[in-house]
Amino acid sequence: MNFSSKLIEEAVQAFSRLPGIGKKSALRLVLFLIRQPVEVTEQYTEALLRLRKGIKECAKCHNLSDEEWCNICANPRRDTGVICVVESIKDVLAIESTDQYRGLYHVLGGIISPIEGVGPNDLHIDSLMHRVQTEDIQEVIMAISPTIEGETTIYYLSKKLKPSGVKISAIARGVSFGGELEYADELTLGRSIVARIPYQVKSED
Amino acid sequence: MNFSSKLIEEAVQAFSRLPGIGKKSALRLVLFLIRQPVEVTEQYTEALLRLRKGIKECAKCHNLSDEEWCNICANPRRDTGVICVVESIKDVLAIESTDQYRGLYHVLGGIISPIEGVGPNDLHIDSLMHRVQTEDIQEVIMAISPTIEGETTIYYLSKKLKPSGVKISAIARGVSFGGELEYADELTLGRSIVARIPYQVKSED
Numbered sequence: 001m002n003f004s005s006k007l008i009e010e011a012v013q014a015f016s017r018l019p020g021i022g023k024k025s026a027l028r029l030v031l032f033l034i035r036q037p038v039e040v041t042e043q044y045t046e047a048l049l050r051l052r053k054g055i056k057e058c059a060k061c062h063n064l065s066d067e068e069w070c071n072i073c074a075n076p077r078r079d080t081g082v083i084c085v086v087e088s089i090k091d092v093l094a095i096e097s098t099d100q101y102r103g104l105y106h107v108l109g110g111i112i113s114p115i116e117g118v119g120p121n122d123l124h125i126d127s128l129m130h131r132v133q134t135e136d137i138q139e140v141i142m143a144i145s146p147t148i149e150g151e152t153t154i155y156y157l158s159k160k161l162k163p164s165g166v167k168i169s170a171i172a173r174g175v176s177f178g179g180e181l182e183y184a185d186e187l188t189l190g191r192s193i194v195a196r197i198p199y200q201v202k203s204e205d
Numbered sequence: 206m207n208f209s210s211k212l213i214e215e216a217v218q219a220f221s222r223l224p225g226i227g228k229k230s231a232l233r234l235v236l237f238l239i240r241q242p243v244e245v246t247e248q249y250t251e252a253l254l255r256l257r258k259g260i261k262e263c264a265k266c267h268n269l270s271d272e273e274w275c276n277i278c279a280n281p282r283r284d285t286g287v288i289c290v291v292e293s294i295k296d297v298l299a300i301e302s303t304d305q306y307r308g309l310y311h312v313l314g315g316i317i318s319p320i321e322g323v324g325p326n327d328l329h330i331d332s333l334m335h336r337v338q339t340e341d342i343q344e345v346i347m348a349i350s351p352t353i354e355g356e357t358t359i360y361y362l363s364k365k366l367k368p369s370g371v372k373i374s375a376i377a378r379g380v381s382f383g384g385e386l387e388y389a390d391e392l393t394l395g396r397s398i399v400a401r402i403p404y405q406v407k408s409e410d
Binding site for chain 1: 208209210211212213215216218219220222223224225230232233234235236237238239243245246247248249250252253254255256257258259260268269270271275276277294295297298301
């Protein structure tokens with residue numbers, strides 16, 4: 001595109017460096033900001049700078065955090081006896097939005113992937129071991145994607161954790177709620193039959 | 206979503222205020238910026254602030270500009286005898302990328318739309334009249350969308366421009382190049398038959 005303004009060109013380039021934003025979307029965003037009062041751009045850029053300069057990694061669980069400890073580790077009402085091990089902060093957000101888990105987390109920062117050159121030493125595994133040894137942890141839940149790399153990571157962690165005697169569990173796999181059987185992939189469907197659970201008839205009380 | 210960080214929450218909100226960016230895309234952009242060095246966020250926000258604080262309206266054609274006159278008005282190699290009247294700066298960009306037009310522009314800043322409360326006085330029509338009267342203009346091209354509001358605007362401008370004796374033209378309408386006849390809308394197809402042009406057999410030289 002042929003911009004009549006250097007300022008617009010630079011701003012369009014700045015936007016299109018972000019993932020998923022092409023030149024046309026970038027121009028739309030630029031024209032939107034120009035039409036808004038200066039304060040809108042100022043508030044927007046200030047929020048991003050505050051974020052980028054202020055964000056820390058939680059000293060305990062490696063979640064992103066505003067303080068030394070993240071909101072979850074610092075919350076006295078969480079169950080401090082359970083750690084849910086996840087790959088990234090996105091998984092923490094996903095599990096938190098279910099409102100079904102009240103324990104703590106441990107963010108590995110990736111999974112073991114020889115192809116991408118990620119080994120155990122690149123992940124926050126030592127700090128997980130340290131937590132299991134020093135904190136009063138009863139259970140470690142593996143909430144890691146069921147890919148080959150994910151299963152490798154679960155296996156590696158389980159072997160390392162076994163001597164500590166802590167209970168190790170993995171999140172349940174199966175056909176999703178509301179999902180139709182014919183659209184479930186074969187592996188999931190097959191495993192969900194092998195790992196079937198007793199059906200409980202609800203008593204009428 | 207349940208963010209463990211106030212900073213992330215604010216940045217996600219800042220992104221999702223932009224048009225076409227939802228909460229999930231906003232989070233992806235935020236996590237992208239966190240993974241990049243601080244300089245990436247700084248360069249990005251600086252480009253936006255420079256744009257928003259520095260951008261001006263061209264004193265001549267109302268195009269967006271870095272200086273008092275935009276690059277097009279200030280370019281001595283443009284044909285200063287022709288003005289192309291458009292609705293918005295997006296149309297300037299679209300026509301400029303065709304590389305087929307070497308004249309000047311005049312950005313109206315909208316079109317006459319009684320439903321949206323936009324009257325002739327809300328548009329840059331007086332400055333267009335002033336240009337036609339004071340500059341040496343031979344032709345005014347109406348490059349305005351062929352909607353009801355667009356046609357109204359063209360009609361209004363033509364009536365106002367007529368006394369000045371300037372040549373008035375409108376961009377050609379018809380079936381688009383490469384477009385298949387059966388998919389063209391009836392109005393366009395009908396008009397393209399009525400406004401048919403003589404076919405010129407190319408001489409073999």
